[in-house]
Amino acid sequence: MRRALALLPLLIGALVAGSAPAAVGPPRLLGLSISNGGHPFLGDTRQLATVSPNGDGLRDRALVRFHLDRAASVELQVVATSSFGRPPTVVWRVRRSLAPGPRALTWKPKRATPDRTYLLRFVVKGKSGSRVYGFERPRPGLPTSGLVVRILGVDVAFQQRGYPVGGQASASIATDARSVRVQFFGYRGSGSPGELDAKTGASAMTPAVTLDWRGHRAAPHVVDFGPSESWPSGLYFLRVTTSDRRVGYAPVVLLARRPSEHRVGVVLPTNTWQADNLRDANGDGWGDSWNADNSLQAVDLRRAYLDSGLPDRFRSGSGAVIAWLNRTGKQVDYLSDDDLAAVSSGDALRRLYDLVVFPGSEEYAGRHAYGVVRRFRDLGGRLMFLSAANFHWRAERKGSTLRRVRPWRQLGKPEAALVGVQVTATRRGGGKAYVVQGAGAEPWVFAGTGFADGSTFGRFGTEIDATTRQSPPGTVVLARIQRAIGRRSAEMTYYRTAAGAQVFAAGTLDFASALGLPAVAALVENVWARLA
Missing domain, CATH: 2.60.40.1930 (Macroglobulin (MG2) domain)
Structure with missing residues:
Protein backbone atom coordinates (compact mmCIF):
# COMPACT_ATOMS: atom_id res chain seq x y z
CA MET A 1 0.00 0.00 0.00
CA ARG A 2 2.86 2.43 0.84
CA ARG A 3 4.36 1.77 -2.58
CA ALA A 4 1.06 2.58 -4.34
CA LEU A 5 0.69 5.82 -2.37
CA ALA A 6 4.20 6.87 -3.28
CA LEU A 7 3.36 6.60 -6.98
CA LEU A 8 0.18 8.67 -6.71
CA PRO A 9 1.82 12.14 -6.97
CA LEU A 10 3.60 11.06 -10.16
CA LEU A 11 0.34 9.89 -11.73
CA ILE A 12 -1.42 13.12 -10.83
CA GLY A 13 1.48 15.15 -12.21
CA ALA A 14 1.25 13.29 -15.51
CA LEU A 15 -2.38 14.28 -15.98
CA VAL A 16 -2.65 17.86 -14.77
CA ALA A 17 -1.61 20.65 -17.12
CA GLY A 18 -0.83 24.14 -15.95
CA SER A 19 0.84 23.38 -12.60
CA ALA A 20 4.25 24.77 -11.70
CA PRO A 21 7.34 23.15 -13.25
CA ALA A 22 9.01 20.45 -11.20
CA ALA A 23 12.73 20.34 -10.61
CA VAL A 24 12.86 16.69 -11.68
CA GLY A 25 10.79 14.47 -13.91
CA PRO A 26 9.84 14.56 -17.59
CA PRO A 27 9.25 17.85 -19.43
CA ARG A 28 5.86 19.54 -19.01
CA LEU A 29 3.38 21.31 -21.24
CA LEU A 30 1.97 24.25 -19.30
CA GLY A 31 -1.07 26.36 -20.12
CA LEU A 32 -2.44 24.12 -22.88
CA SER A 33 -5.08 25.92 -24.94
CA ILE A 34 -6.69 25.67 -28.36
CA SER A 35 -8.48 27.96 -30.79
CA ASN A 36 -9.42 28.13 -34.46
CA GLY A 37 -7.59 31.41 -34.98
CA GLY A 38 -10.10 33.88 -33.58
CA HIS A 39 -13.57 32.81 -34.81
CA PRO A 40 -15.16 30.90 -31.91
CA PHE A 41 -18.40 28.99 -32.48
CA LEU A 42 -20.97 28.85 -29.68
CA GLY A 43 -19.64 26.51 -26.98
CA ASP A 44 -15.94 26.93 -27.76
CA THR A 45 -13.55 27.29 -24.79
CA ARG A 46 -9.78 27.23 -24.16
CA GLN A 47 -10.08 23.42 -24.23
CA LEU A 48 -12.49 23.04 -27.20
CA ALA A 49 -12.28 24.60 -30.66
CA THR A 50 -14.63 24.29 -33.63
CA VAL A 51 -13.05 23.81 -37.06
CA SER A 52 -14.78 23.59 -40.45
CA PRO A 53 -12.22 22.57 -43.09
CA ASN A 54 -14.04 23.88 -46.15
CA GLY A 55 -11.27 26.18 -47.39
CA ASP A 56 -13.08 29.48 -46.80
CA GLY A 57 -10.40 30.76 -44.39
CA LEU A 58 -12.84 31.17 -41.48
CA ARG A 59 -12.29 28.10 -39.30
CA ASP A 60 -9.90 25.95 -41.28
CA ARG A 61 -7.34 25.06 -38.59
CA ALA A 62 -6.87 24.13 -34.95
CA LEU A 63 -4.11 26.14 -33.26
CA VAL A 64 -2.64 24.60 -30.09
CA ARG A 65 -0.58 26.80 -27.75
CA PHE A 66 1.45 25.84 -24.69
CA HIS A 67 4.61 26.64 -22.72
CA LEU A 68 7.29 23.95 -22.72
CA ASP A 69 9.38 24.02 -19.55
CA ARG A 70 12.36 22.14 -21.04
CA ALA A 71 13.57 21.02 -24.44
CA ALA A 72 11.62 17.98 -25.58
CA SER A 73 10.14 16.00 -28.42
CA VAL A 74 6.40 16.74 -28.56
CA GLU A 75 4.08 14.48 -30.53
CA LEU A 76 0.50 15.62 -31.16
CA GLN A 77 -1.97 12.85 -31.97
CA VAL A 78 -5.53 13.51 -33.17
CA VAL A 79 -7.67 10.61 -31.94
CA ALA A 80 -11.16 9.50 -32.98
CA THR A 81 -12.82 7.62 -30.13
CA SER A 82 -15.48 4.97 -30.63
CA SER A 83 -17.84 2.67 -28.76
CA PHE A 84 -16.86 -0.11 -26.36
CA GLY A 85 -14.91 -2.93 -27.96
CA ARG A 86 -13.56 -0.78 -30.79
CA PRO A 87 -10.05 0.67 -30.50
CA PRO A 88 -9.62 4.43 -30.99
CA THR A 89 -8.09 5.59 -34.26
CA VAL A 90 -5.25 8.08 -34.65
CA VAL A 91 -6.33 10.12 -37.69
CA TRP A 92 -3.34 12.49 -37.78
CA ARG A 93 -0.08 13.04 -35.93
CA VAL A 94 2.93 15.32 -35.96
CA ARG A 95 6.19 15.24 -33.97
CA ARG A 96 8.44 18.23 -33.34
CA SER A 97 11.69 18.73 -31.42
CA LEU A 98 11.10 21.97 -29.52
CA ALA A 99 13.15 24.30 -27.36
CA PRO A 100 11.69 25.52 -24.07
CA GLY A 101 9.33 28.48 -24.05
CA PRO A 102 6.02 29.45 -25.73
CA ARG A 103 5.23 27.06 -28.57
CA ALA A 104 2.40 26.25 -30.99
CA LEU A 105 1.29 23.32 -33.16
CA THR A 106 -1.30 23.46 -35.94
CA TRP A 107 -3.68 20.85 -37.34
CA LYS A 108 -5.32 21.63 -40.68
CA PRO A 109 -7.88 18.85 -41.21
CA LYS A 110 -8.65 17.63 -44.70
CA ARG A 111 -11.98 18.62 -46.20
CA ALA A 112 -13.24 15.02 -46.01
CA THR A 113 -12.58 14.71 -42.25
CA PRO A 114 -15.82 13.36 -40.68
CA ASP A 115 -17.71 15.91 -38.59
CA ARG A 116 -17.43 14.87 -34.94
CA THR A 117 -15.14 15.62 -32.00
CA TYR A 118 -11.54 14.48 -31.74
CA LEU A 119 -9.34 14.15 -28.67
CA LEU A 120 -5.83 15.59 -28.81
CA ARG A 121 -3.19 13.46 -27.13
CA PHE A 122 0.28 14.82 -26.39
CA VAL A 123 3.35 12.63 -25.84
CA VAL A 124 6.23 14.67 -24.41
CA LYS A 125 9.68 13.05 -24.27
CA GLY A 126 12.88 14.42 -22.76
CA LYS A 127 16.11 13.22 -21.24
CA SER A 128 14.39 12.51 -17.93
CA GLY A 129 11.48 10.50 -19.32
CA SER A 130 8.12 10.97 -21.00
CA ARG A 131 4.75 12.37 -20.07
CA VAL A 132 1.29 11.99 -21.68
CA TYR A 133 -1.59 14.46 -21.72
CA GLY A 134 -5.11 13.69 -22.87
CA PHE A 135 -7.07 10.64 -23.97
CA GLU A 136 -8.46 9.43 -20.67
CA ARG A 137 -11.63 7.39 -20.58
CA PRO A 138 -14.69 9.56 -19.85
CA ARG A 139 -14.61 10.86 -16.27
CA PRO A 140 -17.94 12.10 -14.88
CA GLY A 141 -17.66 15.78 -14.01
CA LEU A 142 -14.01 16.03 -15.03
CA PRO A 143 -12.59 17.40 -18.30
CA THR A 144 -9.89 15.69 -20.32
CA SER A 145 -6.31 16.70 -19.50
CA GLY A 146 -5.81 17.27 -23.22
CA LEU A 147 -7.82 19.28 -25.74
CA VAL A 148 -10.75 18.64 -28.09
CA VAL A 149 -11.42 19.68 -31.70
CA ARG A 150 -14.97 19.70 -33.03
CA ILE A 151 -15.24 19.34 -36.81
CA LEU A 152 -18.38 21.19 -37.89
CA LEU A 255 -48.20 11.58 -36.92
CA ALA A 256 -51.55 10.63 -38.42
CA ARG A 257 -54.12 13.42 -38.79
CA ARG A 258 -56.27 11.67 -36.24
CA PRO A 259 -55.44 8.76 -33.90
CA SER A 260 -56.16 5.33 -35.36
CA GLU A 261 -56.41 6.53 -38.94
CA HIS A 262 -55.21 3.00 -39.66
CA ARG A 263 -55.51 -0.07 -37.44
CA VAL A 264 -51.76 -0.76 -37.47
CA GLY A 265 -49.33 1.41 -35.51
CA VAL A 266 -45.59 1.39 -36.28
CA VAL A 267 -43.41 2.65 -33.41
CA LEU A 268 -40.01 3.91 -34.54
CA PRO A 269 -37.26 3.35 -31.93
CA THR A 270 -36.40 7.01 -31.38
CA ASN A 271 -35.13 6.35 -27.83
CA THR A 272 -32.69 3.72 -29.08
CA TRP A 273 -31.62 5.95 -31.95
CA GLN A 274 -30.47 8.61 -29.51
CA ALA A 275 -29.08 6.16 -26.95
CA ASP A 276 -26.84 4.73 -29.69
CA ASN A 277 -25.98 8.16 -31.12
CA LEU A 278 -22.25 8.83 -30.66
CA ARG A 279 -22.62 12.59 -31.16
CA ASP A 280 -20.51 14.29 -28.47
CA ALA A 281 -22.59 17.13 -27.05
CA ASN A 282 -20.57 17.81 -23.88
CA GLY A 283 -17.28 18.24 -25.75
CA ASP A 284 -15.14 15.68 -23.92
CA GLY A 285 -14.18 13.84 -27.10
CA TRP A 286 -16.29 10.76 -26.36
CA GLY A 287 -19.71 9.94 -27.78
CA ASP A 288 -22.58 10.70 -25.42
CA SER A 289 -23.90 7.16 -25.62
CA TRP A 290 -24.05 4.25 -23.22
CA ASN A 291 -22.28 2.31 -25.97
CA ALA A 292 -19.22 4.50 -25.32
CA ASP A 293 -19.57 5.57 -21.69
CA ASN A 294 -21.39 3.38 -19.17
CA SER A 295 -21.04 6.06 -16.49
CA LEU A 296 -23.15 8.50 -18.52
CA GLN A 297 -26.17 9.64 -16.51
CA ALA A 298 -28.40 10.66 -19.42
CA VAL A 299 -28.43 11.23 -23.17
CA ASP A 300 -29.69 14.39 -24.87
CA LEU A 301 -32.65 13.60 -27.13
CA ARG A 302 -32.18 16.74 -29.23
CA ARG A 303 -28.71 16.00 -30.61
CA ALA A 304 -27.97 15.79 -34.29
CA TYR A 305 -26.89 12.32 -35.37
CA LEU A 306 -23.43 11.40 -36.55
CA ASP A 307 -22.95 10.05 -40.09
CA SER A 308 -24.43 13.29 -41.47
CA GLY A 309 -27.63 12.82 -39.51
CA LEU A 310 -28.78 9.20 -39.90
CA PRO A 311 -29.43 6.99 -36.86
CA ASP A 312 -27.01 4.11 -36.36
CA ARG A 313 -27.78 1.11 -38.61
CA PHE A 314 -30.83 2.90 -39.99
CA ARG A 315 -30.69 1.65 -43.59
CA SER A 316 -30.37 -2.01 -42.55
CA GLY A 317 -32.87 -1.74 -39.68
CA SER A 318 -35.92 0.48 -39.42
CA GLY A 319 -35.24 1.94 -42.85
CA ALA A 320 -35.43 -1.51 -44.45
CA VAL A 321 -38.79 -2.16 -42.78
CA ILE A 322 -40.16 1.24 -43.84
CA ALA A 323 -39.06 0.55 -47.41
CA TRP A 324 -40.83 -2.84 -47.31
CA LEU A 325 -44.02 -1.28 -45.90
CA ASN A 326 -44.08 1.25 -48.72
CA ARG A 327 -43.11 -1.25 -51.39
CA THR A 328 -46.00 -3.52 -50.40
CA GLY A 329 -48.55 -0.73 -49.98
CA LYS A 330 -49.14 -1.15 -46.24
CA GLN A 331 -51.32 1.57 -44.66
CA VAL A 332 -50.12 2.36 -41.13
CA ASP A 333 -49.85 5.09 -38.51
CA TYR A 334 -46.30 6.01 -37.51
CA LEU A 335 -45.40 6.96 -33.93
CA SER A 336 -42.24 7.97 -32.09
CA ASP A 337 -41.42 6.65 -28.63
CA ASP A 338 -42.73 9.92 -27.22
CA ASP A 339 -46.08 9.33 -28.90
CA LEU A 340 -46.29 5.78 -27.56
CA ALA A 341 -45.54 7.07 -24.05
CA ALA A 342 -48.30 9.67 -24.47
CA VAL A 343 -51.00 7.00 -24.91
CA SER A 344 -52.95 7.08 -21.66
CA SER A 345 -53.34 3.33 -21.13
CA GLY A 346 -53.14 -0.10 -22.68
CA ASP A 347 -56.91 -0.01 -23.04
CA ALA A 348 -56.60 3.18 -25.09
CA LEU A 349 -53.89 1.65 -27.27
CA ARG A 350 -56.09 -1.41 -27.85
CA ARG A 351 -58.96 0.81 -28.97
CA LEU A 352 -56.62 2.53 -31.42
CA TYR A 353 -54.84 -0.45 -32.96
CA ASP A 354 -55.12 -4.16 -33.64
CA LEU A 355 -51.41 -4.55 -34.35
CA VAL A 356 -48.39 -2.60 -33.10
CA VAL A 357 -45.13 -3.12 -35.00
CA PHE A 358 -41.64 -2.38 -33.69
CA PRO A 359 -39.39 -2.28 -36.80
CA GLY A 360 -36.17 -1.53 -34.91
CA SER A 361 -34.68 -2.34 -31.53
CA GLU A 362 -37.11 -0.95 -28.94
CA GLU A 363 -34.43 -1.27 -26.28
CA TYR A 364 -35.30 1.64 -23.97
CA ALA A 365 -38.82 2.05 -22.58
CA GLY A 366 -40.23 3.88 -19.59
CA ARG A 367 -42.47 2.34 -16.96
CA HIS A 368 -45.63 3.81 -18.47
CA ALA A 369 -44.85 2.67 -22.02
CA TYR A 370 -43.95 -0.83 -20.83
CA GLY A 371 -47.22 -1.08 -18.94
CA VAL A 372 -49.24 0.23 -21.88
CA VAL A 373 -47.80 -2.35 -24.30
CA ARG A 374 -48.17 -5.22 -21.84
CA ARG A 375 -51.81 -4.31 -21.15
CA PHE A 376 -52.39 -3.99 -24.91
CA ARG A 377 -51.13 -7.58 -25.29
CA ASP A 378 -53.25 -8.80 -22.38
CA LEU A 379 -56.35 -7.38 -24.10
CA GLY A 380 -55.66 -9.36 -27.27
CA GLY A 381 -53.54 -6.82 -29.12
CA ARG A 382 -50.98 -8.24 -31.54
CA LEU A 383 -47.28 -7.37 -31.50
CA MET A 384 -44.59 -7.72 -34.15
CA PHE A 385 -40.91 -7.27 -33.24
CA LEU A 386 -38.62 -7.16 -36.28
CA SER A 387 -35.35 -6.64 -34.40
CA ALA A 388 -33.79 -7.70 -31.09
CA ALA A 389 -33.11 -6.40 -27.56
CA ASN A 390 -36.66 -5.07 -27.20
CA PHE A 391 -37.78 -3.66 -23.82
CA HIS A 392 -34.37 -4.45 -22.36
CA TRP A 393 -33.82 -1.28 -20.31
CA ARG A 394 -36.11 0.86 -18.26
CA ALA A 395 -35.30 4.43 -19.31
CA GLU A 396 -37.28 7.50 -18.30
CA ARG A 397 -37.53 10.78 -20.16
CA LYS A 398 -37.03 13.96 -18.15
CA GLY A 399 -37.27 17.13 -20.21
CA SER A 400 -35.00 16.71 -23.21
CA THR A 401 -32.94 13.88 -21.71
CA LEU A 402 -33.35 10.12 -21.39
CA ARG A 403 -32.10 8.55 -18.17
CA ARG A 404 -31.30 4.84 -18.05
CA VAL A 405 -32.45 3.09 -14.87
CA ARG A 406 -31.99 -0.70 -14.84
CA PRO A 407 -32.70 -3.70 -17.08
CA TRP A 408 -36.36 -4.64 -16.87
CA ARG A 409 -35.49 -8.23 -15.94
CA GLN A 410 -33.75 -6.91 -12.80
CA LEU A 411 -36.96 -5.07 -11.90
CA GLY A 412 -39.07 -8.22 -11.93
CA LYS A 413 -40.41 -7.67 -15.44
CA PRO A 414 -38.31 -9.82 -17.79
CA GLU A 415 -38.83 -8.78 -21.38
CA ALA A 416 -39.20 -12.41 -22.48
CA ALA A 417 -42.57 -12.50 -20.71
CA LEU A 418 -43.80 -9.85 -23.15
CA VAL A 419 -41.72 -10.29 -26.31
CA GLY A 420 -41.26 -14.06 -26.07
CA VAL A 421 -37.47 -13.73 -26.15
CA GLN A 422 -34.86 -11.49 -24.61
CA VAL A 423 -31.36 -10.37 -25.52
CA THR A 424 -28.61 -12.82 -24.60
CA ALA A 425 -25.49 -11.67 -26.46
CA THR A 426 -24.02 -8.84 -28.52
CA ARG A 427 -21.43 -8.78 -31.27
CA ARG A 428 -20.70 -6.66 -34.33
CA GLY A 429 -19.89 -8.34 -37.61
CA GLY A 430 -20.10 -11.95 -38.68
CA GLY A 431 -23.35 -13.84 -38.67
CA LYS A 432 -24.83 -17.27 -39.34
CA ALA A 433 -27.94 -18.62 -41.05
CA TYR A 434 -31.23 -19.30 -39.36
CA VAL A 435 -32.31 -22.97 -39.44
CA VAL A 436 -36.07 -23.51 -39.69
CA GLN A 437 -37.54 -25.77 -37.02
CA GLY A 438 -41.13 -24.54 -36.58
CA ALA A 439 -42.60 -25.28 -40.01
CA GLY A 440 -44.45 -28.29 -38.67
CA ALA A 441 -45.92 -26.44 -35.69
CA GLU A 442 -46.80 -23.19 -37.54
CA PRO A 443 -46.82 -24.00 -41.27
CA TRP A 444 -48.60 -20.73 -42.19
CA VAL A 445 -45.47 -18.75 -41.28
CA PHE A 446 -43.46 -20.46 -44.03
CA ALA A 447 -46.16 -20.81 -46.70
CA GLY A 448 -44.83 -19.83 -50.12
CA THR A 449 -41.25 -19.43 -48.89
CA GLY A 450 -39.99 -22.84 -49.95
CA PHE A 451 -38.74 -23.36 -46.39
CA ALA A 452 -39.25 -26.57 -44.43
CA ASP A 453 -37.77 -27.75 -41.16
CA GLY A 454 -34.01 -27.85 -41.68
CA SER A 455 -33.97 -25.11 -44.34
CA THR A 456 -31.54 -22.23 -43.83
CA PHE A 457 -31.78 -18.56 -44.72
CA GLY A 458 -29.93 -15.26 -44.22
CA ARG A 459 -26.90 -14.38 -42.16
CA PHE A 460 -27.65 -12.77 -38.80
CA GLY A 461 -26.22 -12.30 -35.33
CA THR A 462 -25.24 -8.71 -34.46
CA GLU A 463 -27.35 -8.91 -31.29
CA ILE A 464 -29.44 -11.96 -30.51
CA ASP A 465 -32.50 -12.95 -28.50
CA ALA A 466 -33.54 -16.33 -27.10
CA THR A 467 -36.36 -17.82 -25.05
CA THR A 468 -36.12 -18.16 -21.28
CA ARG A 469 -38.18 -19.78 -18.55
CA GLN A 470 -40.16 -16.53 -18.44
CA SER A 471 -41.30 -16.86 -22.07
CA PRO A 472 -45.10 -17.32 -22.29
CA PRO A 473 -46.36 -20.92 -22.25
CA GLY A 474 -46.65 -22.36 -25.72
CA THR A 475 -44.00 -20.11 -27.27
CA VAL A 476 -42.91 -21.75 -30.54
CA VAL A 477 -39.34 -21.46 -31.78
CA LEU A 478 -39.77 -20.95 -35.53
CA ALA A 479 -36.06 -20.86 -36.39
CA ARG A 480 -32.77 -21.03 -34.52
CA ILE A 481 -29.16 -20.02 -35.11
CA GLN A 482 -27.18 -22.52 -33.07
CA ARG A 483 -24.18 -20.90 -31.34
CA ALA A 484 -24.85 -17.59 -33.06
CA ILE A 485 -22.53 -15.75 -30.67
CA GLY A 486 -20.21 -17.97 -28.67
CA ARG A 487 -22.38 -20.64 -27.09
CA ARG A 488 -25.50 -18.49 -27.30
CA SER A 489 -28.22 -19.27 -29.83
CA ALA A 490 -30.64 -16.89 -31.52
CA GLU A 491 -34.33 -17.79 -31.71
CA MET A 492 -37.21 -16.51 -33.84
CA THR A 493 -40.49 -17.08 -31.99
CA TYR A 494 -44.27 -16.84 -32.08
CA TYR A 495 -46.87 -17.22 -29.34
CA ARG A 496 -50.59 -16.69 -28.90
CA THR A 497 -52.71 -16.15 -25.79
CA ALA A 498 -56.20 -17.15 -24.73
CA ALA A 499 -57.24 -13.50 -25.09
CA GLY A 500 -56.38 -13.61 -28.79
CA ALA A 501 -53.01 -11.89 -28.69
CA GLN A 502 -50.34 -13.00 -31.15
CA VAL A 503 -46.70 -12.01 -30.81
CA PHE A 504 -43.90 -12.52 -33.35
CA ALA A 505 -40.24 -11.80 -32.57
CA ALA A 506 -37.49 -11.95 -35.20
CA GLY A 507 -34.76 -12.70 -32.64
CA THR A 508 -31.83 -10.84 -34.24
CA LEU A 509 -30.97 -7.16 -34.44
CA ASP A 510 -30.16 -7.29 -38.15
CA PHE A 511 -33.15 -9.35 -39.31
CA ALA A 512 -34.62 -6.53 -41.43
CA SER A 513 -31.47 -6.45 -43.56
CA ALA A 514 -32.73 -9.66 -45.22
CA LEU A 515 -36.08 -8.23 -46.35
CA GLY A 516 -34.62 -7.92 -49.83
CA LEU A 517 -34.61 -11.73 -50.05
CA PRO A 518 -37.94 -12.86 -51.59
CA ALA A 519 -38.37 -15.80 -49.22
CA VAL A 520 -37.74 -13.67 -46.12
CA ALA A 521 -40.11 -10.98 -47.41
CA ALA A 522 -42.73 -13.71 -47.96
CA LEU A 523 -42.26 -14.93 -44.38
CA VAL A 524 -42.81 -11.43 -43.00
CA GLU A 525 -45.82 -10.97 -45.30
CA ASN A 526 -47.34 -14.17 -43.88
CA VAL A 527 -46.88 -12.93 -40.31
CA TRP A 528 -48.29 -9.52 -41.22
CA ALA A 529 -51.37 -11.05 -42.84
CA ARG A 530 -52.09 -13.18 -39.77
CA LEU A 531 -51.46 -10.46 -37.16
CA ALA A 532 -52.97 -7.47 -38.97
Missing part, protein backbone atom coordinates in the same frame (compact mmCIF):
# COMPACT_ATOMS: atom_id res chain seq x y z
CA GLY A 153 -20.28 20.02 -40.94
CA VAL A 154 -24.03 20.51 -40.85
CA ASP A 155 -25.74 19.56 -37.57
CA VAL A 156 -29.51 19.31 -38.00
CA ALA A 157 -31.96 18.24 -35.30
CA PHE A 158 -35.69 18.66 -34.82
CA GLN A 159 -36.80 19.98 -31.45
CA GLN A 160 -39.31 17.10 -31.11
CA ARG A 161 -39.21 13.55 -32.45
CA GLY A 162 -42.78 13.71 -33.74
CA TYR A 163 -45.14 16.38 -35.08
CA PRO A 164 -48.73 16.18 -36.35
CA VAL A 165 -49.20 16.21 -40.12
CA GLY A 166 -49.82 19.81 -41.19
CA GLY A 167 -48.40 21.26 -37.95
CA GLN A 168 -45.33 23.42 -37.49
CA ALA A 169 -42.02 21.56 -37.09
CA SER A 170 -38.92 23.31 -35.74
CA ALA A 171 -35.36 22.26 -36.54
CA SER A 172 -32.02 23.53 -35.23
CA ILE A 173 -29.34 23.95 -37.91
CA ALA A 174 -25.67 24.51 -37.05
CA THR A 175 -23.17 25.31 -39.81
CA ASP A 176 -20.90 28.20 -40.78
CA ALA A 177 -21.71 28.22 -44.50
CA ARG A 178 -22.89 31.42 -46.17
CA SER A 179 -26.13 29.83 -47.41
CA VAL A 180 -28.02 26.55 -47.10
CA ARG A 181 -30.60 24.68 -49.19
CA VAL A 182 -33.34 22.87 -47.28
CA GLN A 183 -35.52 20.09 -48.68
CA PHE A 184 -37.86 17.42 -47.26
CA PHE A 185 -37.65 13.76 -48.25
CA GLY A 186 -40.07 10.96 -47.39
CA TYR A 187 -40.88 7.32 -48.08
CA ARG A 188 -43.65 7.04 -50.60
CA GLY A 189 -45.11 4.09 -52.47
CA SER A 190 -43.21 2.16 -55.10
CA GLY A 191 -42.91 4.07 -58.35
CA SER A 192 -43.54 7.48 -56.76
CA PRO A 193 -42.07 10.40 -58.71
CA GLY A 194 -39.48 12.73 -57.27
CA GLU A 195 -35.74 12.94 -56.72
CA LEU A 196 -34.36 9.93 -54.85
CA ASP A 197 -31.89 10.68 -52.05
CA ALA A 198 -29.05 8.17 -52.20
CA LYS A 199 -28.16 8.28 -48.50
CA THR A 200 -31.64 7.81 -47.02
CA GLY A 201 -33.38 6.06 -49.90
CA ALA A 202 -36.23 8.57 -49.55
CA SER A 203 -37.94 10.60 -52.29
CA ALA A 204 -38.16 14.39 -52.52
CA MET A 205 -41.39 15.80 -51.09
CA THR A 206 -40.57 19.47 -51.76
CA PRO A 207 -38.28 21.48 -54.01
CA ALA A 208 -35.07 22.79 -52.43
CA VAL A 209 -35.29 26.27 -50.87
CA THR A 210 -32.19 28.43 -50.33
CA LEU A 211 -31.75 30.34 -47.06
CA ASP A 212 -29.23 33.13 -46.42
CA TRP A 213 -27.10 31.89 -43.51
CA ARG A 214 -24.60 34.73 -43.17
CA GLY A 215 -26.15 35.89 -39.90
CA HIS A 216 -25.94 32.43 -38.28
CA ARG A 217 -22.34 31.36 -38.87
CA ALA A 218 -21.28 31.37 -35.21
CA ALA A 219 -24.17 29.54 -33.49
CA PRO A 220 -27.07 27.16 -34.20
CA HIS A 221 -30.31 28.71 -35.45
CA VAL A 222 -33.86 27.32 -35.30
CA VAL A 223 -35.96 27.30 -38.47
CA ASP A 224 -39.71 26.61 -38.50
CA PHE A 225 -41.19 24.43 -41.23
CA GLY A 226 -44.77 23.61 -42.19
CA PRO A 227 -45.04 20.07 -43.61
CA SER A 228 -47.99 19.73 -45.97
CA GLU A 229 -51.35 18.52 -44.67
CA SER A 230 -51.50 16.17 -47.66
CA TRP A 231 -48.49 14.15 -46.53
CA PRO A 232 -49.27 10.77 -44.97
CA SER A 233 -48.05 9.73 -41.55
CA GLY A 234 -44.49 8.47 -41.81
CA LEU A 235 -40.80 9.09 -41.31
CA TYR A 236 -39.36 12.10 -43.12
CA PHE A 237 -35.91 13.61 -43.43
CA LEU A 238 -34.95 17.25 -43.67
CA ARG A 239 -31.86 17.51 -45.87
CA VAL A 240 -29.68 20.60 -45.49
CA THR A 241 -27.00 21.25 -48.13
CA THR A 242 -24.54 24.11 -47.68
CA SER A 243 -23.14 26.38 -50.35
CA ASP A 244 -19.80 24.53 -49.96
CA ARG A 245 -21.47 21.10 -50.46
CA ARG A 246 -21.63 19.85 -46.89
CA VAL A 247 -24.78 17.82 -46.20
CA GLY A 248 -26.74 17.04 -43.04
CA TYR A 249 -30.01 15.26 -42.30
CA ALA A 250 -32.54 15.14 -39.48
CA PRO A 251 -35.28 12.49 -39.13
CA VAL A 252 -38.77 13.40 -37.94
CA VAL A 253 -41.96 11.39 -37.49
CA LEU A 254 -45.19 12.90 -38.80
